[in-house]
Amino acid sequence: MKKEYDHKKIERKWQNLWEKKKVYQADSKSKKPKYYSLIEFPYPSGAGLHVGHIRSNTAMDIISRKKRMEGYNVLFPIGWDAFGLPTENYAIKTGIHPIKVTKQNTDTFRKQLKSIGFSFDWSREVNTTDPKFYKWTQWIFLQFFKKGLAYKTKTEINWCPNDKIGLANEEVVAGCCERCGTPVEKREKEQWMLAITKYADRLDKDLDTVDYLEKIKIQQRNWIGRSEGAEIEFKISTASNFSPLRPSQNTERDPRGQKIQSSSDFFVKVFTTRPDTIFGVTFIAISAQMAKNWIKEGWKVSSEINSYIEKTLTEEKEDNFEEKEKTGISSGLLAINPANNEKVPIWIVNYVLGNVGTGAIMGVPADDTRDEEFAKKFNLSIVKDYKKAGYENWSQWGKKITQYKLRDWVFSRQRYWGEPIPLINCGKCGWVPVPEKDLPVLLPKVAKYKPTDNGESPLADMKSWVNVKCPKCKGPATRETDTMPNWAGSSWYYLRYTDPKNNKEFASKKNLGYFMKNGVDWYNGGMEHTTLHLLYSRFWHKFLYDLELVPTSEPYAKRTSQGMILAEQGEKMSKSKGNTVNPDDLVKTYGADTLRMYEMFMGPFDQSVSWNTDSMVGPRRFLERIWKIATRMQKNSASFTLLGVPSGTHTAPNFSAFATQKLLHKTIKKVTLDIEAMRFNTAISSMMVLLNEMEKSDVVIEDYKKFLQILHPFAPHITEELWRALGEKKSINFSEWPKWDENLVKDDKVKIAIQINGKLRTEIMINTEETEEDIKKQALSAETVRKFTSGKEIKKIIYVKNRLVNIVI
RNA sequence: GCCCGAGUGGCGGAACUGGUAUACGCGCACGACUUAAAAUCGUGUCUCGCAAGGGAUGUGGGUUCGAUUCCCACCUCGGGCACCA
Numbered sequence: 001m002k003k004e005y006d007h008k009k010i011e012r013k014w015q016n017l018w019e020k021k022k023v024y025q026a027d028s029k030s031k032k033p034k035y036y037s038l039i040e041f042p043y044p045s046g047a048g049l050h051v052g053h054i055r056s057n058t059a060m061d062i063i064s065r066k067k068r069m070e071g072y073n074v075l076f077p078i079g080w081d082a083f084g085l086p087t088e089n090y091a092i093k094t095g096i097h098p099i100k101v102t103k104q105n106t107d108t109f110r111k112q113l114k115s116i117g118f119s120f121d122w123s124r125e126v127n128t129t130d131p132k133f134y135k136w137t138q139w140i141f142l143q144f145f146k147k148g149l150a151y152k153t154k155t156e157i158n159w160c161p162n163d164k165i166g167l168a169n170e171e172v173v174a175g176c177c178e179r180c181g182t183p184v185e186k187r188e189k190e191q192w193m194l195a196i197t198k199y200a201d202r203l204d205k206d207l208d209t210v211d212y213l214e215k216i217k218i219q220q221r222n223w224i225g226r227s228e229g230a231e232i233e234f235k236i237s238t239a240s241n242f243s244p245l246r247p248s249q250n251t252e253r254d255p256r257g258q259k260i261q262s263s264s265d266f267f268v269k270v271f272t273t274r275p276d277t278i279f280g281v282t283f284i285a286i287s288a289q290m291a292k293n294w295i296k297e298g299w300k301v302s303s304e305i306n307s308y309i310e311k312t313l314t315e316e317k318e319d320n321f322e323e324k325e326k327t328g329i330s331s332g333l334l335a336i337n338p339a340n341n342e343k344v345p346i347w348i349v350n351y352v353l354g355n356v357g358t359g360a361i362m363g364v365p366a367d368d369t370r371d372e373e374f375a376k377k378f379n380l381s382i383v384k385d386y387k388k389a390g391y392e393n394w395s396q397w398g399k400k401i402t403q404y405k406l407r408d409w410v411f412s413r414q415r416y417w418g419e420p421i422p423l424i425n426c427g428k429c430g431w432v433p434v435p436e437k438d439l440p441v442l443l444p445k446v447a448k449y450k451p452t453d454n455g456e457s458p459l460a461d462m463k464s465w466v467n468v469k470c471p472k473c474k475g476p477a478t479r480e481t482d483t484m485p486n487w488a489g490s491s492w493y494y495l496r497y498t499d500p501k502n503n504k505e506f507a508s509k510k511n512l513g514y515f516m517k518n519g520v521d522w523y524n525g526g527m528e529h530t531t532l533h534l535l536y537s538r539f540w541h542k543f544l545y546d547l548e549l550v551p552t553s554e555p556y557a558k559r560t561s562q563g564m565i566l567a568e569q570g571e572k573m574s575k576s577k578g579n580t581v582n583p584d585d586l587v588k589t590y591g592a593d594t595l596r597m598y599e600m601f602m603g604p605f606d607q608s609v610s611w612n613t614d615s616m617v618g619p620r621r622f623l624e625r626i627w628k629i630a631t632r633m634q635k636n637s638a639s640f641t642l643l644g645v646p647s648g649t650h651t652a653p654n655f656s657a658f659a660t661q662k663l664l665h666k667t668i669k670k671v672t673l674d675i676e677a678m679r680f681n682t683a684i685s686s687m688m689v690l691l692n693e694m695e696k697s698d699v700v701i702e703d704y705k706k707f708l709q710i711l712h713p714f715a716p717h718i719t720e721e722l723w724r725a726l727g728e729k730k731s732i733n734f735s736e737w738p739k740w741d742e743n744l745v746k747d748d749k750v751k752i753a754i755q756i757n758g759k760l761r762t763e764i765m766i767n768t769e770e771t772e773e774d775i776k777k778q779a780l781s782a783e784t785v786r787k788f789t790s791g792k793e794i795k796k797i798i799y800v801k802n803r804l805v806n807i808v809i
Numbered sequence: 810g811c812c813c814g815a816g817u818g819g820c821g822g823a824a825c826u827g828g829u830a831u832a833c834g835c836g837c838a839c840g841a842c843u844u845a846a847a848a849u850c851g852u853g854u855c856u857c858g859c860a861a862g863g864g865a866u867g868u869g870g871g872u873u874c875g876a877u878u879c880c881c882a883c884c885u886c887g888g889g890c891a892c893c894a
Contacts, residue, residue: 215813222812225893271893285894326892351892361894370892405893527888564888601834603821607814608887615821618834624849664855682823685833692833753829760829798874803828808874 005627007591011717013676015117022442023733024119026075028511029497035072036515036714037064038494038556040525040533041079041126044105045086049112050573050770051581055599056562058714060524061118062600065713066675067735068119075515076119077497079126080106084486085163088417098417098449102129112583116592116717119733122140124500128489129417133496134507135440137488138422140540142409142433143547145423148562149195150411152431159187164414181422189455192412192421192482196539200224202553203538211558213606216530223531225405230275231358232336233267234284237343268335271357271403274367275394278339279386282375283363284346288312289354291331305329305348325372326351338397339389349374357403409536409789411465413459413484416449418483426470426477435471441479457481482631490533491540494520494555506549516551523556526564560678563608565599573611581611593715594620600680600714619684623718625691626711630722633701656697663693664703665744671710672740681712687711701726706738754779756788772799779805 005186018024026034033070036130038062042053065078082102091098106127113120126133146151162182196203204224207217222614268284288309295301295309308329326350332796344363351370352361365375365382375382412421420441422434434441444465446458459481460466497583498515499507525534534556541555566572567579574580586595597619603609667690690707712719712732723732747768752775762784766775776797779785789809796808 218813219889222890225891227893229894271894351894353891353893356891356893364894368894369893403893405891531889566887601821612821612835615835618821621849622834648831681821682833687824688833751829755829755875758828758873763829796874798828800828800875804875806828806874 003631005624005718007593007623008588008719010721011115011117011587011592014717014720015114018119018731018733019114019122021731021732022123023731024076025121025123026077026515027073028514029060030073032073033069034075034515034517035064035067036075036520036522037609038077038520038523040107040523040529041490041493043081043084043086044102044109045106045429046090046101047580048105048108049583050565051586051599052562052565052573052720053113054116054583054595056524056526057113057116057118057607059562059598059605059680060522061596062155062675062680062713063522065716065733066672066737068733069709069712069735071088071736074119075124075497076121077124077126077494077500078113078118078120078122078491079124079497080109080128081486081490081493082106082127083128083418083484083489085417088415088449091417091757097445099129102127115140115584115587116596119716124497126493126496126500128419128486128493128614131440132501132503133493134419134489136496137419137484137492138434138439138441139436139506140492140544141419141484141488142422142436142439144194144543145431145433147543147547149198149543150192150204152190154188154190156715158184158410159189160184160453162215164453164455187455192409192480194409194411194539196409196536197404197406197538199542200226201402202542203535204404204405206538206542206554210554210556212556213560216534216561219527219530220535221229223406224404226746227273227404228400228402229271229273229357230394230398231269231271231401232275232278232338232362233269234337234344235267236346237334237336268360269358270360270362271401272362272398274364275400276388276390276396277364277367277386278337278362278389278394278397279791280364280366280383281337281339281342281344281362282365282381282383283344283371284335284360285328285349285352285363285371285374286331286346286353286360287352288316288348288350290359291348301331305331310346312348315350315779316353326370326377328374328378330378345380347374347378347380356405403640409539409772411488412482413485414481415453415483416443416446416451416458418486419443419488420459420795421480421482421484422479424468424470424477425480426473427759428475429470429472431480432470432472432477438471443483447624459483466668487533487536491537492544494523494537495541495544495550512549513551516555518667519552519555519557522558522560524560524562527561532562561606562606563606566608566610568610569613581613585615586613590616590620591623591717593623593718597622597684597714601684603681605678622688622691623715625695626708627722629694629699629704630689630725633699633704633726656702657700660693660697660699661703662689662744663690664706665740668706668710668738668740669745672737674714684714687714708732709735709738750802752802754782754785755804755806756785757808758806760789761785768802772801775799776805779807 036196037060039057042049064074068074080102082105087098087101087105090096090101110122114122115255128134128137141150160182204221204226207220212220268286268290270284291299291301291305293311295306299310308327312327326349328347331346331348333346334343336343347363351374352359361371363371363375363380365372365380366384366386372382374380400468420443422439422441424432424434426432444459444462446462452460459479466478466481468477468479469475483586493514495507495512499505499511503510506560532745537555541550542553544550545553567581571579583595590598594616598616598783601619602612602615670686671683674680674686687707687710694704694707705723705728708719708723709732712723716733720732723735730736749765749767750765751765753760754764762782764782766778776799780789781796781798785807789807792809794807794809798804798806798808800806
């Protein structure tokens with residue numbers, strides 16, 4: 001063994017050997033229990049690996065390595081979520097085919113990931129842009145289509161004039177395109193939709209059955225937005241400027257597939273979560289959108305009202321979140337409260353939104369602060385003492401409904417770099433699925449990747465590709481030219497990992513039954529994916545479960561998330577700010593093990609932390625000292641034999657080694673539990689404490705090896721190297737995870753605090769066996785205590801076992 | 810404006826279910842080794858005080874024998890958002 005710790009040699013050596021021996025390949029036919037740990041597969045951007053990837057991947061790598069040592073057949077796969085706009089935009093700019101760009105980027109990422117020593121099973125690598133993969137993305141889409149959950153509808157969509165694509169509601173940030181920042185416009189467009197709202201109830205309820213971080217559940221629930229309340233119809237009292245219309249025959253459907261509110265009846269329908277406050281209603285507030293709909297259907301209004309409506313609608317589109325001054329204008333109409341037949345004014349206001357609930361509310365100023373504020377401003381009456389209506393009461397006038405915020409998923413993109421939607425439009429037969437034998441529908445080569453000016457996908461220009469025979473009637477037909485959003489592949493990729501080369505099914509029942517039993521055991525990813533990707537993939541999974549194609553109704557048994565790594569100044573790392581950190585340089589100078597250690601040590605895993613390269617020397621020194629002890633071990637192994645230490649036992653040669661052994665077992669316990677709770681930073685600090693102790697005292701070689709084992713998930717290369725150097729023939733990867741001896745963890749002597757009136761005065765050593773009485777007696781007789789207590793009355797003595805005695809005087 | 814986090818030394822942070830605040834690491838200072846420097850090792854490092862002792866976990870209250878931890882109000886920073894009825 002070399003005297004110096006040369007990370008470059010060691011890391012390359014073991015990475016090559018591990019790969020050659022296929023130590024991280026999961027065995028589909030194993031008799032062992034499986035453990036499926038999953039990271040969010042990266043989008044291979046041109047910028048290369050980010051230090052943030054390393055943080056989250058190392059966390060799951062640590063968990064995977066520990067599980068392997070605990071005897072599980074671990075599936076820890078990796079792949080590429082490679083469809084998407086950055087690659088496409090790059091292709092548009094440079095003319096280089098996205099396939100080529102993707103290949104370059106994944107090659108870089110693969111090399112970088114391998115240099116960090118992650119224990120991925122590279123034999124199962126998937127790529128969403130691989131036709132062998134997206135064949136099944138298309139296949140699953142067709143199942144949605146066949147079940148009527150994929151439907152095309154003309155709907156007002158978010159339109160990005162720059163990217164020339166439709167955006168899902170979820171992709172619009174502050175009124176602007178999530179990707180390019182251009183303000184989003186509304187535009188009518190035929191779009192394929194996926195009916196995720198049909199699953200809203202289960203997506204909400206089943207959160208009770210999974211082990212997600214509470215904040216993740218909250219975010220999902222808020223997104224689904226289930227609320228129970230009532231829809232109540234208020235009859236409109238005819239007024240001079242209201243021309244009554246026939247009850248609407250409107251059967252149009254909104255994106256949720258629900259009937260669009262007909263506001264043209266003689267009623268205004270309100271949604272309320274508090275139907276019991278109906279006797280407190282003093283006005284009705286409707287959205288500008290609802291008012292506009294009424295006008296469309298014949299309501300005559302003054303120019304004043306009309307301009308208010310237009311102004312409000314414009315403001316609504318500008319999504320700034322600052323508090324808006326509440327405004328409103330009286331419609332001149334009266335609504336009749338069905339509960340007490342009182343006539344209340346209908347106001348058009350800016351604080352009720354057209355796309356929420358029914359687009360109208362009942363104003364109860366006594367019970368709602370917003371209504372109160374509004375009523376005060378416009379001198380509307382406020383009824384304070386009204387009786388609350390019980391369910392029996394209000395249910396006469398309204399019906400109980402459950403509504404969701406969630407909208408159906410806009411599933412088409414008029415872009416090139418996505419999975420073609422495998423449907424054919426026939427004049428006679430309508431939309432016909434591409435037969436399964438013809439899947440995948442390959443992305444054809446096109447001359448240019450930019451969407452056409454009318455917003456159609458570039459595929460629309462490929463006449464030879466577009467024009468086909470109808471699979472049903474063989475008549476002339478055309479292909480759908482829209483592609484899928486990049487969320488499609490990531491909605492099911494974790495299933496493909498179980499059987500990545502299968503040509504007959506997306507994955508075999510057998511492999512799914514084994515690896516997906518109870519779902520993915522642990523899935524970690526970013527908070528930014530908790531509403532989109534996480535929800536979408538739960539939706540797809542539930543759909544596949546209903547088709548009896550997967551064994552569980554939830555894909556992920558456990559979900560956690562990491563905090564972001566920020567630049568030194570606490571801001572986001574980005575190319576444009578020039579504050580990014582290149583992992584390759586760090587691996588070169590400090591080594592992968594140090595980089596892993598540093599990223600795990602820098603702060604609590606679930607919180608964001610600022611990068612500080614200077615602090616990396618701490619973990620680096622730690623590893624060098626670990627190395628140094630091993631050389632001491634090698635040199636001194638003879639002397640341990642002389643001391644009569646039979647190898648493989650816990651018998652210590654002297655007191656100092658025994659004390660170290662006790663600390664070792666405490667550390668084993670702490671590291672074991674900390675890893676499970678993702679408290680990596682404190683796990684590392686406890687190992688640092690152990691090292692400090694080991695340096696000062698005698699160590700039994702078996703104990704040192706145990707230290708190497710618990711360190712292995714964090715720093716795999718150096719620990720494997722030292723493990724072998726100390727004579728082990730088999731890889732540390734499959735050595736048994738050390739168990740702690742509870743007897744050694746327990747202390748028989750502890751130092752406890754003696755407080756007087758809650759203030760620390762002195763400390764005493766006690767035997768943990770001693771009785772409360774004895775300890776109190778000792779506390780009272782301590783010199784410092786007597787000084788304070790003399791002449792004072794002792795009111796109370798509080799004793800906390802192994803902690804403190806508090807004397808109240 | 811609303812929701813979710815967070816606020817502890819010079820810095821990153823630790824503190825179990827309310828029980829000795831500042832573990833561990835960085836930095837800094839001093840010492841050893843060295844002709845010297847680096848590296849390494851050792852010692853010290855919240856603050857006031859000679860000491861006894863006092864004061865500090867964003868601010869102000871409260872509950873408690875005891876609060877970084879629980880409650881109320883407020884301030885600041887980060888993230889999210891749909892005035893969600």
